[in-house]
Amino acid sequence: MKLLTFLSFLFTISVYSQQLVYTPKNPNFGGETFNYQWLLSSAQAQNSFTDNQGSNDQQSELEYFQESLNSQLLGQLTRSVYNSELGDGLEPGTFNVGDLLLEIFESGEGLVVNILDTTTGEQTQIIIPN
Template sequence: MQLLSGSLNIWCKLYGTLIATASFVTCASAQDLIYSPVNPAFGGSGLNSSHLLATANAQRDATASDANDGFGSTTDGTDASEQSDADLFVRQLEGRLLSALAGQVTDAIFGQNPQESGLVTFGTTTVQFSRTLDSISLLITDSLDGTVTEIIVPQLITGNS
């Protein structure tokens, strides 16, 4: 009987230990991670909008009205934003024509029949170019106001002749 009571005593201790251990162990549970945006523009809570707007305004150094539209001021001193549509069209047309002039000069220097020197005239602007062994020299003269600009571009020299 003592053997039976001893083994019962061991079983009771094991059972008690098992119950005590089980009470400390909890089941691990997991769930899917769900992304929820903060910005209301992307589906977040509308209550965040005033905070996000205040933060953006505090970080902004320049505004769209501070930006230069690329035209700057005109020769008569008026701001480019005060120009008429016709003035803007003339400026864009001048830019396109000057771009075509640059294309002609480039073609004369590097095209199908490259020239060693030449002269291209467009209105009051004259572009004179000359090619040397190590560089290409461009002399741009505006006869209207007498300004002269010289550009020297180095040529790529390779060992293959």
């Protein structure tokens, strides 16, 4: 009787057991290649970022020339304001240049230039090391 019970137990184990096999979904890891389109569309649907670089069109020669001319004029204006207000170099003190308030002082790190836009309240700091 014990032998019959043991054989029936052994037979039921072999009947109901199966081998588990892992099959990946992603085709990059050996999965089905037909899943690629579904995975890509699912990822794009969840993506909340936009491509800002793709929207830039090529500049025409005229637009490029205009941008270059504006940059050169602004650079020349900046140099003339710098020379008229600050003279030969940066000296400690407080200076008003249009809507900008410049505060220049020496510190342990070097020469510090604080720039404050009085209209918007934006502020930046430039440190020139010794």
